[in-house]
Amino acid sequence: MKIDPKSRSDLSAQIAKAIRDAIISGDLIVDERLPSEAELADQFDVSRPTVREALKRLAAQNLIRTQRGATGGAFVRRLSYDEAYAHHITTSTLLLSMNAVDFQTACEARFALERACAPLSAERRTPDHLATMRAEIHRQGQPGLSDESFCDSDVAFHRALVDGASNPVLSYQLAGAVEAMQPLMNMITFTQRNRDVIVALHTRIADAIEARDAASADAALSELTACTLQLGRDAMAARAARASP
């Protein structure tokens, strides 16, 4: 590995790319120690600060971890699902906000993906998943709950639904779609009537999942999709009305 053509651009970017490629291709395996900063500086014929900048780039992507001390150094890091979740959610959220994705597009994507999980969840959900869903439904019915807390609980409910499929890859991909929508959902004002409808649909979903009835779960999710889209349209209309009275 680790040659560095004399192209004209950031050395630190080139070095980071070389190491990243080595990790991706499997030349560097998990928990393997990279050469020390000084050695890398020698190999690439650059200074130590430049190497450090490259390593920080990799650290930002969770590809390596560094450890100080005598046996320290930079180690290839096993990317954990939790870290990947967090990273994915952050990126998805930014992607949506920076590109001004409209509520409808995000909502459609979210529920389409979620409906893909429902049959698997109906098949495999554990009592734990059901308990989480029921607990969140109960929380959503509490009086005096803020809109934001209601959204939080909504996300937790759907998270449990997705996790019920017991497929970490699915959970990972869904996390981006479900949680990244939260800022958009937070623009909505949930009236008591809205909440009653949503809680009723959540209950139907939980019942269907408990009964291992994929078709009913899908039907309820379909209704929830329509309901959520309508809430989004109402929120947009209300916002437009406020802007130009």
Place this chain on the structure above:
Amino acid sequence: MKIDPKSRSDLSAQIAKAIRDAIISGDLIVDERLPSEAELADQFDVSRPTVREALKRLAAQNLIRTQRGATGGAFVRRLSYDEAYAHHITTSTLLLSMNAVDFQTACEARFALERACAPLSAERRTPDHLATMRAEIHRQGQPGLSDESFCDSDVAFHRALVDGASNPVLSYQLAGAVEAMQPLMNMITFTQRNRDVIVALHTRIADAIEARDAASADAALSELTACTLQLGRDAMAARAARASP
């Protein structure tokens, strides 16, 4: 923004986090210029190299871009879909390989999500999407195509299917599931008979999408799922047989 409690950990990580939070919260908007490295060093009361390491971390996440010269500096970057795709695919691929995700889990996730897109794709696909799908089907039928090229074409076909839904959020989330599976798919040896079956199913899918027939597309995708899972099992069995003859 930008205070930095005297906690005991990487200063560059703390600074990166402070700036990242400012971007996420909207305090820094797209294309806004950050203070120069020297000014940031002053503000955070650290040296310039430390600030640079922080900026490189952010650059690694595509959150900023830097520009040299008199009016240069670091600018908040609009995260584009293409970059987000690439990033997401890299991360997903690594997540799968480092955590030794089995073929079945990845395959299940991939097809579950893809089936979620099919109805939307049937509704909205353009002639362009259909043309891409047909072209890839044709390519897959070419004699002498390597297994790797066959996989590439397979990914391109499914990419067109997903893109047909015309929902960039959906395409983004799916990219991780579909493309990250490629290394796993590459372990499979596609016999001519396998290829014929897959091409036939692809043709059925394309026909269904062209006819806007979501149910038929779903049925074909379901068969393709079963077929792919079987191929995976066969590949595993063959591998196991080679390992202990």
Place this chain on the structure above:
DNA sequence: GAACTTTAAATGTCTGACATTTTGATGGCA
């Protein structure tokens, strides 16, 4: 043999300098 001390290796950080790139201003010339 156990507890303490020393040492060495590595990352984390700082200072100061120089190189390079780009913009804008300055000034000369037609």
Place this chain on the structure above:
DNA sequence: TGCCATCAAAATGTCAGACATTTAAAGTTC
């Protein structure tokens, strides 16, 4: 006046060397 060449300034990119801090292992003492 208007245009072009030159130069200064500002910013990032890079380097060299130094010191601080952390950590584990080797060495030392009882």
